[in-house]
Amino acid sequence: MITAVYPGSFDPATYGHLDIIRRASVSFDRIIVGVLNNSAKSPLFSVEERVNILKEATRDLDNVTIVSFNGLSVNFAREHHAQVIVRGLRAVTDFEYELQMAQTNRVLAPDVDTVFLTTRLEYAYVSSTIMKEVAKFGGDLKSFAPKEIADALVEKIKRDKC
Ligand code: ADP
Numbered sequence: 001m002i003t004a005v006y007p008g009s010f011d012p013a014t015y016g017h018l019d020i021i022r023r024a025s026v027s028f029d030r031i032i033v034g035v036l037n038n039s040a041k042s043p044l045f046s047v048e049e050r051v052n053i054l055k056e057a058t059r060d061l062d063n064v065t066i067v068s069f070n071g072l073s074v075n076f077a078r079e080h081h082a083q084v085i086v087r088g089l090r091a092v093t094d095f096e097y098e099l100q101m102a103q104t105n106r107v108l109a110p111d112v113d114t115v116f117l118t119t120r121l122e123y124a125y126v127s128s129t130i131m132k133e134v135a136k137f138g139g140d141l142k143s144f145a146p147k148e149i150a151d152a153l154v155e156k157i158k159r160d161k162c
Contacts, residue, residue, distance in 0.1 A: 004084035004115070007034040007073040010050050011043040012153055014131055014145045016123040018057055020088040023117055025061045032080045033058070034069040044132060044156060053149055073101075074109035085112060090119045090127070132157075 004024055010017055010033075024031050033054055037047040045053070047068045054066040069076040077085055085105060087098050102114035119126075131144040135157050141150035 001029045002084060003030040003032065003080060003082040004028040004086045005032045005034050005073070005077045005080055005082040006086040007036060007069065007076060008087075009038070009041060009043060009128065010035050010054055011041075011128050012045050012050060012131075012145065012149050013054050013057055014123070014126045014128055014149075015143070016088060016090070016119055016126040017054075017128075018146070019120050019123055020086065020117050021054075021058055021064060022061065024086045025064050028084065028086075029063060031061075031064045031086070032082065033064065033066045034073070034076045035066065037068045037070050044160075045152075049152075053152060056148060057146060072108065074105050074112055077112045078109065083112065085114045087114060087116055088119055089116045090124050 006021060006024060008017065021031060021033060035047055035050045035054065043050070051066050051068050058064045058066065073085055087102070089095055089098060098116065105112060105114060126144055131141060132153065134144065135141055135150075135153045141153065144150065145153070
């Protein structure tokens with residue numbers, strides 16, 4: 001049985017993230033999505049909110065579990081007896097950072113492998129950061145995330161402005 005972890009900020013989740021989770025859930029027996037609880041990144045959504053958003057968006061996937069975590073991805077992987085860390089790749093710009101992270105993780109935990117899934121072309125431009133920018137200026141979010149996530153984002157931005 002191969003368990004994979006998929007760590008990230010997911011602030012909030014996008015179609016890009018959801019596509020990686022769905023595809024990984026076909027390739028591996030069990031996927032544990034790890035929502036990083038890192039206040040240094042000052043996320044817009046709390047870790048509980050980010051976990052709940054992902055739980056709701058993946059509720060039809062039986063082998064996917066969503067949890068929060070702190071610290072190193074390799075420790076998170078080991079805690080869950082995962083053999084694999086899944087990461088998504090959109091462009092060359094992702095690749096440089098992701099390769100360095102994967103190499104660092106190999107040094108820290110030679111028994112855990114990083115597997116990259118390349119983005120589907122239609123989601124290559126999608127990122128949480130860009131989606132938040134579009135939301136701030138009232139743009140249409142339908143190509144970034146499902147309606148429930150887009151609505152939660154609009155609501156959050158409205159509240160932050162008050
Ligand atoms: P992090 O802060 O760890 O980069 P993110 O939430 O931004 O967290 O992303 C988590 C993972 O999902 C990363 O591997 C990132 O490259 C990948 N990812 C994000 N958006 C997409 C997308 N549109 N297509 C494919 N992978 C993506």
